Amino acid sequence: MNKKYLFNLLLTAYFATFLRFYFDNNFFISIIGSFLYGFFVSRSISKSKREIVLSGFCSCFTSFSGFVDFLYQFIIQGYYLKLFLYLNVIVILNLIIMYIGFQLSRKFP
Amino acid sequence: MELDSVIHILAGSTLGLIVRMFIKSISGRQKIFTSNNVLIVNVLASLFLGIFVSLNITNKNLILFFYVGFLGCLSTFSSFIYQLFYLIQERRYFKLMLYYTEVFVLSFSFFCLGHFFTKIWIR
Numbered sequence: 163m164n165k166k167y168l169f170n171l172l173l174t175a176y177f178a179t180f181l182r183f184y185f186d187n188n189f190f191i192s193i194i195g196s197f198l199y200g201f202f203v204s205r206s207i208s209k210s211k212r213e214i215v216l217s218g219f220c221s222c223f224t225s226f227s228g229f230v231d232f233l234y235q236f237i238i239q240g241y242y243l244k245l246f247l248y249l250n251v252i253v254i255l256n257l258i259i260m261y262i263g264f265q266l267s268r269k270f271p
Numbered sequence: 272m273e274l275d276s277v278i279h280i281l282a283g284s285t286l287g288l289i290v291r292m293f294i295k296s297i298s299g300r301q302k303i304f305t306s307n308n309v310l311i312v313n314v315l316a317s318l319f320l321g322i323f324v325s326l327n328i329t330n331k332n333l334i335l336f337f338y339v340g341f342l343g344c345l346s347t348f349s350s351f352i353y354q355l356f357y358l359i360q361e362r363r364y365f366k367l368m369l370y371y372t373e374v375f376v377l378s379f380s381f382f383c384l385g386h387f388f389t390k391i392w393i394r
């Protein structure tokens with residue numbers, strides 16, 4: 163792992179973290195993150211650039227712990243059906259958005 | 272935003288990214304991890320979140336360091352969605368259902384585990 167790669171990875175991660183902090187909306191963040199992941203995963207870019215975008219930006223931008231924390235609020239209130247529904251709807255919606263990003267990337271290489 | 276807050280977020284995200292990259296490199300080389308690195312980081316982050324929630328931390332800088340920086344950069348939602356997307360592309364629907372259930376059952380179990388044991392520990 164060279165220094166330049168590590169430096170770029172860290173800078174991208176910082177940018178993603180501040181962007182997440184600024185938006186402060188888990189649902190909105192996950193949608194954008196999934197779209198970008200789907201868009202860049204099928205693009206023919208170098209391995210290091212792919213790592214920086216996917217592992218650095220998308221992974222730090224979207225947060226699984228934030229998602230679990232969001233669902234935890236339903237457990238506290240005892241809304242188990244709502245929890246089950248939200249969990250599945252969010253995952254399915256993110257899958258659809260990722261598919262749209264994936265297809266758009268293939269159409270506009 | 273104050274400089275103090277920025278420093279705490281930067282420190283937390285650096286640590287979170289390093290731990291994630293470390294787990295990724297270990298799970299790629301050794302056989303001790305049967306599951307993939309995305310599952311490991313997400314379950315680990317859920318355990319830490321459980322501990323964090325039960326500690327009822329009110330210190331703003333600690334929240335920025337641990338919750339926003341560390342846990343945010345350690346766990347990843349988009350990579351998890353991509354794994355599901357990949358399994359759909361490969362038409363491995365049974366594996367998809369199994370993996371989907373595994374991630375949420377393990378994540379919520381470890382979250383509760385962290386939450387429960389920390390509550391007992393502080394009492």
